[in-house]
Amino acid sequence: MTEQLDRAFFARPVLEVAPALLGMVVEHGGVAIRLTEVEAYAGSEDPGSHAFRGPTPRNQVMFGPAGHLYCYFSYGMHWATNVVTGHEGSACAVLLRGGEVVRGVEVARERRERGRRRPVTARDLARGPGNLARALELGQEQYGADVCAVDAAIRFVRPQSHKIPGGRRRQGPRVGVSGDGGSAEAFPWRFWLEDEPSVSAYRPATRRLSR
DNA sequence: CGTGCGATTATCT
């Protein structure tokens, strides 16, 4: 048996929940992914957060109770998934950045290879937020979903195996967050498991020159 | 191997 993570797990400070999620498993649509990389976003106190400038139609779910999904469309082509944490109104959330597919590899591979010419290696199946969301088939329809419900389609579980984390927990600057003002070091809120192939490569925020 | 660039559109100013 595996234990579904309850609301109390998510209703803690985001900097506590984020590292605690490493090694936990997310399940949806026949695919299960063991998380190896996440990032914390601290709502109105965090210039890198989508909630920094207050509620909007897009980010409103983050201002609600913990344990719901904040899905957003990124760069005009990818979906990314967060789970809301902390107390209601704090607008804190954890971005799911990478993981290892532990069940449903064939389904995940099929989803990931759709519209591609090159095959996808096992390590790349859920490497990066866009890829993880694609492998789990998470998007607009899952916006606001309650992952703590008894009959939740998307659930977080603690694997029965005692070697939950696997590698050692590591912490460092977030990836590609322009709100950090070029100093991602100010918010070292990316958490990952050492020596896990599914952890995405670090890339600084890309500057986009206007033409 | 590492680096650079174009794709593509919802969202907010």
Next chain:
DNA sequence: GATAATCGCACGC
């Protein structure tokens, strides 16, 4: 109208 919590591929070493 500009931007963006990205990705995959091309290209050069």
